[in-house]
Amino acid sequence: MGRSAMPERAAQLYAAATELFIERGYRDVDVADITARCGVGHGTFYNYFRNKRDLLESIQSRTVEELSAAVAGERPPSDWTCRAEYVAEFTDRARRAVTYIAKNRALVSFVVIAAPGVDEQAYESVLAAYDQLGAQATEFLEVGRRQGWIRDSVDVRIAGQAVVSCVLMATFPMLVGDGADVDPEPIAQACAAFLLGGMRRVLPDS
Template identity: 30%
Template sequence: MSRADRLEQRRATLVSAAYSLVMTRGFRTIGVDDIARAAGVSHGTFYNYFDNKRDILDAVIDHCFDHIRIVLLGPDADDSPDSLQAFCARYARVIDRCYTLVAEEPGVVNFLLLEASSIDDRVIERCLHNARSYAGEAVKQVDQGMSRGFLDPTIDTDIAGEVLLSVLVSALFSATRAGADGLTQDRVRTQLTGFLASALGAQA
């Protein structure tokens, strides 16, 4: 392994350790010593990569969104639906994975929905930047659906990308409430995929 690879690996280890601590304990309750200890490195080594605890947070947020993308898209990440039914079925699976994420890793969603926005404006902008990246990927899916004839060719693809992002956010919010407001997982899945079909589907 080259020196550059070792440096990158150590940085990744620090980010992973910080991510785990932030998701389980919250950003404000941890310090640089906690991160270094969890990563198995010295206090001084931390400062070879980051200026302070706040400096590593941007990398933690990026890591968090990468993780969410992997969990929510799962094996469907590279799928290319060829019909409106397959398109909606894909998002039905994504919606179900939102519920799994909240059940298995509540700290991830709690951090993004509750804590992150209260830290500073940089955090909000970082989260929005990552969200826009997902919306950009969604636009490509819409373009493919339009080219294959099952999505409405007259829709604004940028707005459609935002709609697909909003579906995920809605599912995550509903999952955190765990059906306490009468919105069960089945109901949320059915209504959101039905909305996608009517809002984006090509007219018969």
């Protein structure tokens, strides 16, 4: 369940676990550490979570849900009347993705880089998240193809995965960097220009 839907005590445990996993690493944190940070008894933890692994799953899924919501557009495709508006919407979505990552870099770094090494299940969760976000990008690109703004020959499923990869790798330096502030705008502009520029339908001279 999302943290917003959690009871207050569960949300406190979730927040404490997230902080500790980021600070120390998943393997160096146990349930006693989490409850101690919240100032509650050990048994309280099990009123809300099965075990530490249950919390990891919640952190992974919630982060993906938040990122997906951050990049979801507010305007329906019917509002896009020309390619310029479509490109502007794509750029805005890339900007929102980069902004979310920049604001939550420690969390995203843990989910993307550290969590997959916990076990096979955590690794599979990251792959599933990649597929989910890729499908979201694919849906957007399919609209562009139907409108004739993207070449028919483009495999939008693969292109959607490429969008996720491009944005993630463009933000990778901030995930492993020193925590310095990053301006999302040039990253979003570069991703949009690179990705859409190569897929644009080239019209014959009239």
